[in-house]
Each structure stands twice: as structure tokens, then as C-alpha cells.
Amino acid sequence: MIRIAAVGDVHLDEEMRGHYRSHLDGVAEHADVLLLAGDLTKHGTLEEGKAVADEFRGLGLPVVAVLGNHDYHCDAQDAIAEIMRAAGVTVLEGDGVTLDCPGGRLGIAGTKGFGGGFAGKCASEFGEPEIKEFVRHGRDVAGRFAAALRDLDADLRVGLTHYAPVKDTLTGEPPEIYPFLGSYLLAEAVDGAKAGLAVHGHAHAGVECGLTPGGVRVRNVALPVLRRPYAVYRLEAVPDPVTV
Numbered sequence: 001m002i003r004i005a006a007v008g009d010v011h012l013d014e015e016m017r018g019h020y021r022s023h024l025d026g027v028a029e030h031a032d033v034l035l036l037a038g039d040l041t042k043h044g045t046l047e048e049g050k051a052v053a054d055e056f057r058g059l060g061l062p063v064v065a066v067l068g069n070h071d072y073h074c075d076a077q078d079a080i081a082e083i084m085r086a087a088g089v090t091v092l093e094g095d096g097v098t099l100d101c102p103g104g105r106l107g108i109a110g111t112k113g114f115g116g117g118f119a120g121k122c123a124s125e126f127g128e129p130e131i132k133e134f135v136r137h138g139r140d141v142a143g144r145f146a147a148a149l150r151d152l153d154a155d156l157r158v159g160l161t162h163y164a165p166v167k168d169t170l171t172g173e174p175p176e177i178y179p180f181l182g183s184y185l186l187a188e189a190v191d192g193a194k195a196g197l198a199v200h201g202h203a204h205a206g207v208e209c210g211l212t213p214g215g216v217r218v219r220n221v222a223l224p225v226l227r228r229p230y231a232v233y234r235l236e237a238v239p240d241p242v243t244v
């Protein structure tokens, strides 16, 4: 059994220093890893990034994060990622990490992801260059995410994104903004790698549970959805599911 704690959209700022941390006491007793699904800051400033790093440093378990769109707002995303890495947090973007847990080898691939919409109602590379660029960016990040997931040498693969891979977990959000909340290409990546779990944030008004078209469990761990400091998911590791 591998125990995965996860939360996203904590949206910390300087004034919230220490508040969230007080809810993380003992997380290492309940989980083998803590996943952070992006939007860790309010406006993506360096000061907020430092507050995030201090909040999640030295928890006694591996912490693996992706950034969210808010963390990009001040164009300081690379510096924020470096500050978090210096605090011991693994920050993924189109790459992966493997952890030896008591229940097996856990592989996590991560990306912020991007919008674009869902099968049947998605944007396409047509018309103005700005639309083509929007669609191309979503395709590029999903492509790198798919490769990173596939390349994980692990008993259990988990896909970590900020944007949503499916519509299921967006229920409660206005349908008009679905194309800005996620992309079906992220679900294709998860299904292609036969992952055991997909974790995302971003959809504050959505719901926690969904499924990819291939039947992989999806969990929206945005803090306003969870209404608890973090969720813990327990999964059985299946040796090398891609080749079985």
C-alpha cells in the first residue's frame, strides 16, 4: 500500500506564514509523500514563493510539487521553483521522480498543464496565430507530461498537474470556462501510461472525484474542494503496469 497525501491551491501569501504549516503536523505519519498541485501562491511573487518554501520544508516526508497559473503571474516561476527546491521540495515540469516507499516504487510525473478543453468541445489549431499558439502550448506540455509518465520505472505511476485532465471534477464550475480549466490531452497521457491516479487542482468550485476515459481515478485536490488540509489516497502498487 502506498499512501499519497495531496493538496493544491493553498494560495499562500506573506501574511499567512505558519497558518497552513500548523495543519501539517503529523503528515509524515499518515502518508509516504505529499503532492502539491500548484497555485501555491496568490500572485506568484518571490516573497510568496519564500513563504511557500518555508511552509513545506522539513516535513519528514518527500514533497513533490507542480506550479499553477497563479505562480506564473509575476514571471518569477523559475525563481520560485528554485526557492522551493532549496527547501527540499521536488518541483516538476514535464519531468518525473521515483520514490522508494515501503509499499513499492512510486513514480510521479508532473506538469502545470494548460487549457484547451475536452474531447468534442476543444480548441483546435485553426485561424489566428494566437489561437494556434494557445492550442500548441497545451499540446506541447501534455506531450512532455506523457513522455515523463511513460518513462517512469515504478510500481505505481501518478500524474500530477495543476490543470484538470477531465470534466468530471469540474462539476460546479461554469461550463463557459471549461476550456480554461483543463485539457483532455492530460487524460490521454495518464491513460497512455496506465497510471494509477491523476491528481490536479485549479478548479476551486469543482468536485473531488472523477475518472479518465481509460478508468484512471482522478482527484481534484484544490483546497476549497477538499475543505481539509490535505487528502490521503491509499493505492496498491502493481509492478510495471505498462508492460504487464
Ligand SMILES: [Fe+2]
Binding pocket: 009, 011, 039, 068, 070, 202, 203, 204
Ligand atoms: Fe487556484
Ligand SMILES: [Fe+2]
Binding pocket: 039, 068, 069, 070, 162, 201, 202, 203
Ligand atoms: Fe489555477
